[in-house]
Amino acid sequence: MQEQSDQRRCRAVRLGSFGGPDVLEVREVPVPRAGPGQVRVRVTAAGLNPMDWIMTADADTAARFGLSLPAGFGTDYAGVVDQVGDGVTRFAPGDRVFGGALSRAVAELVVVDAAGRGAADEARPTPEGLDDRTAATLTIAGATASAALAVIEPGPADTLLVGGAAGGVGVFVVQLARIAGARVIGTGSAASSDFLRDLGAEPVAYGDGLADRVRALAPSGVTAAIDLYGTETVQAARELGVPDGRICTVAAQVEGVSAANGANAAPGALDEVARLVAEGRLRVPIAATFPVAQIRGAVELQAGRHVHGKIVVDLEGPRDEAGARGSTRMTG
Structure with a gap:
């Protein structure tokens, strides 16, 4: 996706090469702008999935997902719309949303298609009663x-x-x-x-x-x-x-x-999942939360495949925050 930017900077996780958690870096990047049909989201939380590190582990796998360097990281996110592009009527600044931004979700600001093109590029309204950390675990x-x-x-x-x-x-x-x-x-x-x-x-x-x-x-x-x-x-x-x-x-x-x-999920399937979580009928176990500065530790834990539930990366908070926060808890 082509994204226009202004002169300000924001934090985002970037890969200068494909590989394991050690190639992940938190960098200052230009602030993207929402183009026609797009919305910009200020991300508060990003959920991790095995596919995040699997598809960035090597160049051949990345190519199958249409990724090239320099690349971002992560797909699931939740946050608040802070800019809408021309022609967008579905969302307005201040709306809470969750969705997917393929290999670019772990960033303070992401731009996605307002109409939605599947989990790789979409925003959905976050139901009342659903917190952002939990919403950030739902898409994939x-x-x-x-x-x-x-x-x-x-x-x-x-x-x-x-x-x-x-x-x-x-x-x-x-x-x-x-x-x-x-x-x-x-x-x-x-x-x-x-x-x-x-x-x-x-x-x-x-x-x-x-x-x-x-x-x-x-x-x-x-x-x-x-x-x-x-x-x-x-x-x-x-x-x-x-x-x-x-x-x-x-x-x-x-x-x-x-x-x-x-x-290939049916239309409306993810909205139904979000509704069930918001109503307390479906619980989301969050095993741990990490500040974005500790992205490598978060991915190492997730990639170990022994975590019971989901791992979430927080995008809000001090820029030099260190260490993991929280313990296993059931949300919803």
């Missing part, structure tokens, strides 16, 4: 969870096996499936058992023998499965007799099994 994980559940359409007659249930997408899948009336069995580590129970899932340890452990929990059978991490849950589901048409993957491709992508 909420849309991905909705798309995965749309593949299998769980209901009260279903027992759903969810692989990687304690992760950022898993917390949405588990709760949305429970809202739909399904019984949910979620894989995780021993340390995640209480966390999964709190979400409404019955925990089961991943690893060798998964199918046998699930069979002991659900002797009447499993009817559907979503694998959010790899292929282990797919293999266990097949062993348990689940047909391929009721199995879905997110992080891997398996022949005969549908793969879900947040970009």
Whole structure:
């Protein structure tokens, strides 16, 4: 996206090369201006997702997402509209919004398409009762969870096996499936058992023998499965007799099994997720919050894949703020 700028400066996370967390830098960059059909958002919080660091890890992967250097970082954000471009009537300065800005969300100011072009470039009204930190976690994980559940359409007659249930997408899948009336069995580590129970899932340890452990929990059978991490849950589901048409993957491709992508979420799906959170029917576990100055530490923690819930980067606060803030909490 081409962005006009003025002479002022603002902070943004930038990559001078593709790689791990050590290439991330907080820089002073020109303040962008909203062009025709665009809005500028003063970001208060940005949520992290695995795709953020996966797609910037190397040049070949970045190219598949249309990224080139110098690049920004992060996709999910929440904040307040502070400038609208010509022709924009949907938003006005002062409106609270959340959405996606592909690989540029971790910045004090971002410019996005007011009409919305999917999770990579959009703004949505933030519902009353939904705080910015929580809103900043919804776009990628909420849309991905909705798309995965749309593949299998769980209901009260279903027992759903969810692989990687304690992760950022898993917390949405588990709760949305429970809202739909399904019984949910979620894989995780021993340390995640209480966390999964709190979400409404019955925990089961991943690893060798998964199918046998699930069979002991659900002797009447499993009817559907979503694998959010790899292929282990797919293999266990097949062993348990689940047909391929009721199995879905997110992080891997398996022949005969549908793969879900947040970009394919149904229109209105993310707004429904936000409404459920605002109403307190769906909870978002925020594992930790970091000031933007500690972006490398935030990404290192997120990339470790052992976080229960979401990690949020705060864009407000002193410019020399250091250290992580907060601990695991349930919001909503």
